[in-house]
Amino acid sequence: MARPKALAEGEDVGGIASDRLRSLIERIERLEEERKALADDIKDIFAEAKSAGFDVKVLRQVLRVRKMEPAEFEEQQTLLDLYLRALGM
Incomplete structure (x- = not known):
């Protein structure tokens, strides 16, 4: 599948502000990465608790x-x- 061509800075496509859309997507991606890191931290704490006999x-x-x-x-x-x-x- 061919990758779509890159848009110029601030270009709108079909009434959609590409910069705003990109910003929203990147924020969601960062938060998903943080959520995964937090989930890993919680998993580690449960493992620590288990090894302590809880x-x-x-x-x-x-x-x-x-x-x-x-x-x-x-x-x-x-x-x-x-x-x-x-x-x-």
């Missing part, structure tokens, strides 16, 4: 709970308790 599944649950509103957490705990009792656990 249960990664439980850590993820703790993180999820910390994001909740207290009332939402209380409701989920109440339902969990109810369901477990209903199952005889």
Whole structure:
């Protein structure tokens, strides 16, 4: 597939400002790179926690709970308790 010809600085194509479009695309690309770097950092921290003897599944649950509103957490705990009792656990 042939590569499209380069546009002159500030040239519009079909009513689209090429400089603005390029700027938006490049910003998105930079943020995606940052997101990947952050995800890698988080993965490393989970690996560190695991090697220190922490249960990664439980850590993820703790993180999820910390994001909740207290009332939402209380409701989920109440339902969990109810369901477990209903199952005889």
